[in-house]
Structure formats: structure tokens, C-alpha cells
Amino acid sequence: MTDASLRNHSARNVWSGILFGIGAIAFIDEAVFHQLLHWHHFYDRSTTEVGLVSDGIFHAVSWFATIAGLFLLADLRRRHALHWGRWVGGALIGAGAFQLYDGTIHHKVLGLHQIRYVDDLIVYDIVWHAVAIAMLVAGIVIVVRTRRSIARPSEA
Amino acid sequence: MTVHAHGVISAPAADIALALLAAGAVAAYLAGVVISRRRGRPWSTGRVMLWCGGVAAGAASVIGPLANAAHESFVAHMTTHLLAGMVAPVLLVLAAPVTLALRSLAVTPARRLSRVLGSAPARFVAHPITATALSAGGLWLIYVTPIVDAMREVPLVHVAVHAHLLLAGYLFTAAVIGLDPRPHPWSRALVVAVIVLAMAAHAILAKYLYANPPAGFAFADVQTGAQVMYYAGAWVEAVVVVIFCARWYRAAAPRAATAP
Numbered sequence: 360m361t362d363a364s365l366r367n368h369s370a371r372n373v374w375s376g377i378l379f380g381i382g383a384i385a386f387i388d389e390a391v392f393h394q395l396l397h398w399h400h401f402y403d404r405s406t407t408e409v410g411l412v413s414d415g416i417f418h419a420v421s422w423f424a425t426i427a428g429l430f431l432l433a434d435l436r437r438r439h440a441l442h443w444g445r446w447v448g449g450a451l452i453g454a455g456a457f458q459l460y461d462g463t464i465h466h467k468v469l470g471l472h473q474i475r476y477v478d479d480l481i482v483y484d485i486v487w488h489a490v491a492i493a494m495l496v497a498g499i500v501i502v503v504r505t506r507r508s509i510a511r512p513s514e515a
Numbered sequence: 516m517t518v519h520a521h522g523v524i525s526a527p528a529a530d531i532a533l534a535l536l537a538a539g540a541v542a543a544y545l546a547g548v549v550i551s552r553r554r555g556r557p558w559s560t561g562r563v564m565l566w567c568g569g570v571a572a573g574a575a576s577v578i579g580p581l582a583n584a585a586h587e588s589f590v591a592h593m594t595t596h597l598l599a600g601m602v603a604p605v606l607l608v609l610a611a612p613v614t615l616a617l618r619s620l621a622v623t624p625a626r627r628l629s630r631v632l633g634s635a636p637a638r639f640v641a642h643p644i645t646a647t648a649l650s651a652g653g654l655w656l657i658y659v660t661p662i663v664d665a666m667r668e669v670p671l672v673h674v675a676v677h678a679h680l681l682l683a684g685y686l687f688t689a690a691v692i693g694l695d696p697r698p699h700p701w702s703r704a705l706v707v708a709v710i711v712l713a714m715a716a717h718a719i720l721a722k723y724l725y726a727n728p729p730a731g732f733a734f735a736d737v738q739t740g741a742q743v744m745y746y747a748g749a750w751v752e753a754v755v756v757v758i759f760c761a762r763w764y765r766a767a768a769p770r771a772a773t774a775p
Contacts, residue, residue, distance in 0.1 A: 401742060402725045411719050411726075419714030422749055423707070423756050430760040438769055 368440035369509055373502055375431035376449020380498075382425025384454035385417065388461065398475040410469030417465075421457070444505040451498030458491035529670060530578045537574040541567055544612065550619035558618075562610045569606030572598045577677050586667050589732040589740035597744065599677040600654065601751040604684035605692075609758075613695035643701050643709040646686035651716035653683050658720065663729045687713060692758045703763065710759065714752045721745035 392399040406414075435441040462484065465471040474483040544566045548558045575581055576599035584591035613632065617625050631637060639645055657663055657676060665672040689695065691706050721744040728737035 401738075401745075402722050406722075406726070411722050412715075414722065415715040415717075415719030416711070418718040418745075418749070419711045419752075422714060422753055423711055426753065426756045426760050430764050434764060434767060 364438050364440040365442055366509060368435055368438060369442070369445065369506065371431060372435060372440070372442045372445035373449035373452075375428050375435060376446040376451075377428075377453035378424040378431065379428030379446075380450035380453025380455075381457045382421045382423075382428055382453075383450065384457045385421030386425065388458075392474070396475075400472040400476070402472070406471050407469050410465065410471045413465065413469055414471055417457075417461075424453075442505065442509065444501060445509075448498045448501030448505060451494045452502065453498075455491050455493070455495030455498055459488065459495060462487045462491055529674065533574065533578050533674065537570050540570045544610070544615065547612075547615045547619040551615060554618070556618055558615065562615075565606045566610035566612065569603045569610060572603035572606060573677075573681050576603070576681075577674050582673075585673075589729075589736045590743055592732075593740040593744045594747075595677065596654075596680060597747055597751065600650070600680035600684040601748060603681055604688040605751060605754060607685055608688040608693055611694040617696070641686060641690060643687075643690040643705055646683070646690040647709045647713050650680075650683040650687040651713045653679055655716065655720055658724060658729060664731065667731065688755065692755055692762070706759065710752075710756060714749070717748050717752070718745055721748065 388399070393401065432441070432446065435446075462474075466473055466484075473480055474487055477483070544563070548563055551558045576595035581591055581598075582595055585595045586592075613628075616628060620628065632641075640649070657666075662672065662676065666676055667673070687709075690701065691710055721741045724744070725738055725741035728734055732740075
């Protein structure tokens, strides 16, 4: 890893991670909660029109983000500027932020669908949001700490 | 190309005309390849296969068993749309027909062609924003107007809608991942924006149809068809995104690593 190359692409590591994180969490949502468990419904009668638009935009963004994030990762590798810590931190931020938005705005405000159609939904909601916040906070902590460690050699 | 057993609705004469049109498209492309190779400019067999695949996908959306089933089944209806509007355009665009035409035509017609392609109206319809509006907007129009009913009753409307899907899909795909020469390449940010916009419009329409099934189709049939549109469409779009990103990856290569 070249220090100069890494310093120049420090932010790109985070962005690549964020894009991949958004895509990966959307993929897990689709594959696990929609397709395997059938907890999430494709459509819910409570869905608002704004909800459909937001869902469509996030569907599009997440597909694009997964692919673009991986190409950015490959680009960082060939430039010897990949910093896994920053990348993972970014991925956690992307995944946490998406899950938080999905849980609050999509599920609750816009009524797209619920996590699972059961009586004690509140338990599922609490776990869902706790995981989202945990990922987001962990991601931010990692990104801030790695920035310091990368910045240090340049000050010397 | 063979014409399969006809349903009650489709007119055999129209089917034969469409089959001839498809055969003509393949023949013209092959002629271009032969001329180009004779002039000592190689043309890859892979592109020939892409062209044939694209023509076959387009043809299957208007003639044959699937097209006939589309009058009764929404799943078949949606599959023909995916073939005509997404699969065929991607294959045809990757076959780079304009480049082949410019290579194989005589000087005067080739110049005329490039003048037509460079003209203001042609540049207008080929612009990413126009192409997206025609492609995604046209798809929406089909379902929010009585066109969807007319498609089942009037064979000509069925064919016209698929011709529109194919042409608009081609314009869109060419605008975002076109290989053919273009005087001024579009900015990447614009292309990213229209790809995301088109994907979103597609996903929203799929769920809208799920919630508001067109008259005349069974409810469960529409629900399955809408999910085919949502998921199968996303995979075709993913191919487009991969090609777009791969182009960026190659163009953004660090100078030291660039191949001559």
C-alpha cells in the first residue's frame, strides 16, 4: 500500500464502502426477508403513492450502488489505495443508514410493508432499528478513527 | 426463422411479414460483416451472435407461441415486453450495427448515414433524457391509457407497441452503453442519473400494476407478471449497469497501467 495513493483516495474508500453497504443491505432485505422468509410483502394495501416512488428509487439506487461500489473497490485495489478499515466503516454506514431509513420512513411513515405480519411487531421493530443504529454508529467510529491513523504519517 | 402455429387472434400474413423483417435484419447484418471482412477489417463472431439473439428476442415478442399467449396471460404479456424493450435492445446495441454500417457501406451512403445521425433531430431523440422519457414514459403511457386494452383486441396495436418498446429501448440502451461512434459523449453523471431514473420508473410501474391490475387479466396472473417485471427487469438492468461501470473502470485506469 502506498501512503500517498492511500491518502489521495481516502474518501473514495469510504464512498465505495457506503455504496456497497447500501446495496448489500438492500440485497439481504430482498433475498432474506422477501424471498426466503416471506415476512415482507411485495405490496401492502397501506402503501402510499409516495411510498411506491421511494421504494422504486431505493430499488434502483441499491442495484446501481452494489455494482458501482464493487467497481470502485477494484479501482482502489489496482491503485494500491485500498484500506479495508475505511471500506468496512463506509459499508457499515451505508447499511445502517439504509436500514434506518427503511425501518422508519418506508415501514412506518409510508406504510410500504411491515417487517412481519404478527401481533408483537414492536419486538421486530426494536431489533430492526437497534441493528441499524449499531451498524451506523460502528461505521462512523471506524471511519473517524481510520482517518486519524491515515492522517498521522502525513504530518510527520 | 420459423413461424409457429398461429393463435386465433393473430393474422398469418402479418406474422409472415414480421418473420421476413427479422430475417432481413439478420441478412443485412451478415452482408455487412462479409463486406467488412473482405475489406480486411475483422468483425467479431460474438457480435454476430449478439445481433441474431437480439433479433430473435424482438421477433419472439410479436410472433410465435409466446406472443400468442400474451393476449390471454399477463405473465406472457410481460415477458414479451421484457424481450422487446430490454433484452433485445441490449443485445442489438452491443452488436454495434451503426459501426458495422459505416464500415461496410460505400463512401457516399456512409457519409449520408453519419450526416443523418449527426443531425439535430437525431441527436435530440438519442439524448439520454429524451431516450429515457420515450422508453420509461412510453411504458407508463401503455398502462395508464386504454392502449393496454387495444393491444389485446387489435393485432396492429400489439405490434406497434412492441416496435415502440424495441426502438425506445434501443435509443435508451445506446444512450447509456452505446458502442457506436458519438461526436460528444454524454457526461457520466447524467448517464448515472438516467439509468437510476429508468430503473426506478420500471420498479414503480411494476408495483403499480400489482396494485392496479389492467382489466381482463386474472388478479393472480397480474401479480405474478408484475413480479416478473420487477425482478427479471432488474437483472437486465444490472447487466447494463455492469457494462457502464466496466467502461468507466477501463477509462479511469491509472496512466502507468494503461495498455497502448
